[in-house]
Amino acid sequence: xxxxxxxAIIFAAGLVVIAAGTGGLMLxxxxxxxxxxxxxxxxxxxxxxGPIVAPPQSAAPRPVAAPVSLTIPLIxxxxxxxxxxxxxxxxLQVPPTTSVAGWYTGSPRPGATGSAIIVGHxxxxxxxxxxxxxxxxxxxxQVYIRRADGTLVKFxxxxxxxxxxxxxxxxxxxxxxPDAELRLITCGGAFDSATGHYLxxxxxxxxxxxx
Amino acid sequence: xxxxxxxASSQPVLSTSVTIDADHAYTVAGMGPEKGLRLQVMxxxxxxxxxxxxxxxxxASLKQQTVKVTCNGTTIVPKAAxxxxxxxxxxxxxxxxxxxxxxxxxxTQSVTLAAGTVHTLVVLDGSNGLExxxxxxxAGAGKPPLGGASTGFGGTAPHGPGSPLPWAALIGxxxxxxxxxxxxLRRHGxxxxxxSGV
Numbered sequence: 001x002x003x004x005x006x007x008a009i010i011f012a013a014g015l016v017v018i019a020a021g022t023g024g025l026m027l028x029x030x031x032x033x034x035x036x037x038x039x040x041x042x043x044x045x046x047x048x049x050g051p052i053v054a055p056p057q058s059a060a061p062r063p064v065a066a067p068v069s070l071t072i073p074l075i076x077x078x079x080x081x082x083x084x085x086x087x088x089x090x091x092l093q094v095p096p097t098t099s100v101a102g103w104y105t106g107s108p109r110p111g112a113t114g115s116a117i118i119v120g121h122x123x124x125x126x127x128x129x130x131x132x133x134x135x136x137x138x139x140x141x142q143v144y145i146r147r148a149d150g151t152l153v154k155f156x157x158x159x160x161x162x163x164x165x166x167x168x169x170x171x172x173x174x175x176x177x178p179d180a181e182l183r184l185i186t187c188g189g190a191f192d193s194a195t196g197h198y199l200x201x202x203x204x205x206x207x208x209x210x211x
Numbered sequence: 212x213x214x215x216x217x218x219a220s221s222q223p224v225l226s227t228s229v230t231i232d233a234d235h236a237y238t239v240a241g242m243g244p245e246k247g248l249r250l251q252v253m254x255x256x257x258x259x260x261x262x263x264x265x266x267x268x269x270x271a272s273l274k275q276q277t278v279k280v281t282c283n284g285t286t287i288v289p290k291a292a293x294x295x296x297x298x299x300x301x302x303x304x305x306x307x308x309x310x311x312x313x314x315x316x317x318x319t320q321s322v323t324l325a326a327g328t329v330h331t332l333v334v335l336d337g338s339n340g341l342e343x344x345x346x347x348x349x350a351g352a353g354k355p356p357l358g359g360a361s362t363g364f365g366g367t368a369p370h371g372p373g374s375p376l377p378w379a380a381l382i383g384x385x386x387x388x389x390x391x392x393x394x395x396l397r398r399h400g401x402x403x404x405x406x407s408g409v
Contacts, residue, residue, distance in 0.1 A: 011392025017385030114350030176351035187363030
């Protein structure tokens, strides 16, 4: 009699596991489509308030405070900006979480002469990331950066481009510019599930506006 | 080019036409003596070598017809004639003492050059003799990253049906368990027990 109960339990457990396996198999037979971004303007935020600083003058470059947060009203992006450096292989370091964006400290500060680099994830393994709606941006859309001294810098999008990562235009993205510019970088294009990486980068170019 | 503060409808002092190509940068400078002032348009080079800055010299001093420009004593522009623009010199990042040396005077300026920046040194006649102004024309990432950024994990990308293997393995394991349990039950006479109502 003492051998029956464990045997019955094993048998019942086996049936449960078979049921779980069959259920799981049936539920995972479908494909999922790409998650579609919502239309531009939906979920828009109000523009940040406060006086907007004037663009820099080359003859008297004033030191500019470090960026602390980024707001893109039209696509509902509001995030603090963490500091990023370079990874050990010399590529851009990326934020450790998918819900914040970061500023590459090796690039000029936003609002100083030059091209400031800001990076954020488009998605996590399970859903949208901070820069999921970046591809919706169009020329003329507004981007705001709040700095450590409380000042507000406003940028206007000039173009949105997609590049294959192995054809990345280093000079256009990281090279010197004579005015205060911004590059917002995230991933895009086809996703290679074998490597777990997207094949392209999306770059939003923006230039500082005076008001 | 009009006098500072002049209205937009006033007669310009100088005018020239410029063809602007996309993705280029230009500097327009009014050069020359008062009677011979002309506008010069320069196509700017914004390609900095790694770890270096680009520096050029605009010689705008009327009193010093020819000027030599040195960087920490090393000559970078041997002979800058009045109203000339030198070619770009690549100089390693750092703080340098720039000197403009003419036959009648010298001007020095301590200039900090960050990697990835483009500068213009303008040599001109100041109230106290020769002067040099340092202008930062452009800046980029001092240390450009290699390639793009790995900023996505695929959670919003389309994907096909999941692999059936884990589920098949689960079914297999469950079958083994059921088989083991079922055989043991048979061996220990469960069916007899059930029939006896215990």
